[in-house]
Amino acid sequence: xxxxxxxxxxxxxxxxxxxxxxxxxxxxxxxxxxxxxxxxxxxxxxxxxxxxxxxxxxxxxxxxxxxxxxxxxxxxxxxxxxxxxxxxxxxxxxxxxxxxxxxxxxxxxxxxxxxxxxxxxxxxxxxxxxxxxxxxxxxxxxxxxxxxxxxxxxxxxxxxxxxxxxxxxxxxxxxxxxxxxxxxxxxxxxxxxxxxxxxxxxxxxxxxxxxxxxxxxxxxxxxxxxxxxxxxxxxxxxxxxxxxxxxxxxxxxxxxxxxxxxxxxxxxxxxxxxxxxxxxxxxxxxxxxxxxxxxxxxxx
Amino acid sequence: xxxxxxxxxxxxxxxxxxxxxxxxxxxxxxxxxxxxxxxxxxxxxxxxxxxxxxxxxxxxxxxxxxxxxxxxxxxxxxxxxxxxxxxxxxxxxxxxxxxxxxxxxxxxxxxxxxxxxxxxxxxxxxxxxxxxxxxxxxxxxxxxxxxxxxxxxxxxxxxxxxxxxxxxxxxxxxxxxxxxxxxxxxxxxxxxxxxxxxxxxxxxxxxxxxxxxxxxxxxxxxxxxxxxxxxxxxxxxxxxxxxxxxxxxxxxxxxxxxxxxxxxxxxxxxxxxxxxxxxxxxxxxxxxxxxxxxxxxxxx
Numbered sequence: 001x002x003x004x005x006x007x008x009x010x011x012x013x014x015x016x017x018x019x020x021x022x023x024x025x026x027x028x029x030x031x032x033x034x035x036x037x038x039x040x041x042x043x044x045x046x047x048x049x050x051x052x053x054x055x056x057x058x059x060x061x062x063x064x065x066x067x068x069x070x071x072x073x074x075x076x077x078x079x080x081x082x083x084x085x086x087x088x089x090x091x092x093x094x095x096x097x098x099x100x101x102x103x104x105x106x107x108x109x110x111x112x113x114x115x116x117x118x119x120x121x122x123x124x125x126x127x128x129x130x131x132x133x134x135x136x137x138x139x140x141x142x143x144x145x146x147x148x149x150x151x152x153x154x155x156x157x158x159x160x161x162x163x164x165x166x167x168x169x170x171x172x173x174x175x176x177x178x179x180x181x182x183x184x185x186x187x188x189x190x191x192x193x194x195x196x197x198x199x200x201x202x203x204x205x206x207x208x209x210x211x212x213x214x215x216x217x218x219x220x221x222x223x224x225x226x227x228x229x230x231x232x233x234x235x236x237x238x239x240x241x242x243x244x245x246x247x248x249x250x251x252x253x254x255x256x257x258x259x260x261x262x263x264x265x266x267x268x269x270x271x272x273x274x275x276x277x278x279x280x281x282x283x284x285x286x287x288x289x290x291x292x293x294x295x296x297x298x299x300x
Numbered sequence: 301x302x303x304x305x306x307x308x309x310x311x312x313x314x315x316x317x318x319x320x321x322x323x324x325x326x327x328x329x330x331x332x333x334x335x336x337x338x339x340x341x342x343x344x345x346x347x348x349x350x351x352x353x354x355x356x357x358x359x360x361x362x363x364x365x366x367x368x369x370x371x372x373x374x375x376x377x378x379x380x381x382x383x384x385x386x387x388x389x390x391x392x393x394x395x396x397x398x399x400x401x402x403x404x405x406x407x408x409x410x411x412x413x414x415x416x417x418x419x420x421x422x423x424x425x426x427x428x429x430x431x432x433x434x435x436x437x438x439x440x441x442x443x444x445x446x447x448x449x450x451x452x453x454x455x456x457x458x459x460x461x462x463x464x465x466x467x468x469x470x471x472x473x474x475x476x477x478x479x480x481x482x483x484x485x486x487x488x489x490x491x492x493x494x495x496x497x498x499x500x501x502x503x504x505x506x507x508x509x510x511x512x513x514x515x516x517x518x519x520x521x522x523x524x525x526x527x528x529x530x531x532x533x534x535x536x537x538x539x540x541x542x543x544x545x546x547x548x549x550x551x552x553x554x555x556x557x558x559x560x561x562x563x564x565x566x567x568x569x570x571x572x573x574x575x576x577x578x579x580x581x582x583x584x585x586x587x588x589x590x591x592x593x594x595x596x597x598x599x600x
Contacts, residue, residue, distance in 0.1 A: 062440060161441075164437075203511045
């Protein structure tokens with residue numbers, strides 16, 4: 001079905017009426033760099049006044065939700081910590097609520113403190129991560145520290161600027177030896193943008209294990225379905241009344257499509273109308289508006 | 301064409317007569333762990349007496365050829381350093397002899413000293429590798445040390461137990477910014493065996509860059525063709541009179557096939573007759589013998 005472009009107040013009103021829960025990507029939708037895009041803030045405020053539930057969905061897994069909230073505060077955008085779903089929090093929530101991760105098992109983390117914080121928040125034990133013992137270089141061919149640990153029930157990888165061979169060798173051992181040990185990644189973003197350039201992303205720091213194992217991880221973040229499932233499960237939501245708002249086809253819109261919810265694309269970010277109107281488009285949104293701020297005219 | 305099984309002295313003699321240059325995989329062919337397999341040593345000695353050229357071909361890239369020779373000495377197998385082609389040496393030789401790597405450029409190394417030694421041996425400048433400045437963990441989101449270097453003309457990855465985010469971020473920057481900068485890997489072995497288990501291999505420590513770049517490296521080691529090309533170029537050999545001897549279809553035999561030379565499979569290692577006789581076999585050898593040592597009866 002082709003995307004439906006909305007331009008009139010009546011169409012905006014019908015959209016708002018149709019969905020109770022609104023999920024938002026931030027970069028390219030709400031803000032760009034350090035400034036809010038147009039009247040995006042006013043639209044969010046209007047949706048809140050209408051009693052809508054709002055969630056912010058980001059693949060960032062290095063910072064806790066509290067740290068992420070700092071950016072909203074700085075931008076002057078209302079936001080509660082439990083409205084933020086990072087791929088780290090979603091991973092923890094998914095392990096807890098969807099997979100019922102056993103209380104006597106632990107998660108081996110290849111990632112930064114953001115992941116550990118979220119596992120702590122849901123009461124899941126963990127190892128690796130920022131543990132100084134695992135943030136070292138081993139000597140060439142010295143595998144004396146790569147020992148078994150039958151209590152590891154999952155390996156969770158995310159962007160890790162402290163990635164190292166010891167962590168990968170340990171994780172590889174657990175995944176080979178421990179029956180049912182889950183191989184999981186917060187997200188597989190190949191790169192992430194910062195300060196006008198890009199650097200290797202969460203996918204890059206998961207790739208060594210994927211290669212060694214010869215199989216792919218369960219991916220929680222956009223565009224995969226588990227992040228949506230964890231939001232739905234955590235807050236007991238009705239998917240038929242949820243909509244995902246984003247600027248990128250291959251992450252945001254594909255995320256909505258894979259998760260079985262409707263999508264609203266804004267043209268203030270990465271992708272353009274031509275990208276979803278062409279043959280073989282990676283994903284097609286349900287609706288399109290020029291900018292999130294356009295809906296704010298309902299508040300006037 | 302199906303593999304031809306050789307069993308008689310006449311067949312062995314015809315084989316020996318047909319090839320001037322013999323390439324050998326070692327593990328599973330010449331030795332297993334710490335012992336020589338049967339009369340493999342006698343066969344090698346016989347081939348030398350017949351004036352054959354012999355090369356040993358290994359994907360190991362962490363040790364210099366001199367270190368590798370130590371294993372031959374310990375096993376009592378005759379061997380000269382320049383008969384050993386590791387994927388590290390082959391990478392250096394390939395850069396030098398086949399690609400004519402410019403003298404004013406340098407290679408950024410993600411790998412161990414074995415690679416640096418071989419680049420030194422052919423007079424190619426390098427950076428990264430064991431440089432203490434690049435064997436550190438950077439702080440989260442601190443990219444101050446990830447700066448441009450227009451003199452980097454290639455990035456060469458191999459098994460690196462000192463792999464880290466700084467190396468990958470630097471290499472990624474060079475590969476994006478420097479026109480024509482070559483992305484190269486010594487080998488893509490997903491794992492390597494040691495002491496009865498396996499650990500992440502050279503492919504695993506190349507994977508972060510492959511993921512971030514979204515493209516594959518030029519691979520030098522088995523089963524890819526550049527290692528063979530570097531042997532042929534370095535020693536000015538006639539490929540029609542060369543044969544590759546090995547025990548694994550997906551590395552050794554595929555290596556011969558891709559390189560356009562005949563192959564001899566021995567059944568003393570990983571793969572069995574069933575593996576190449578089945579439909580959809582990954583590679584099929586030209587000849588098969590039970591063991592390399594079988595040819596030694598020609599010497600009796």
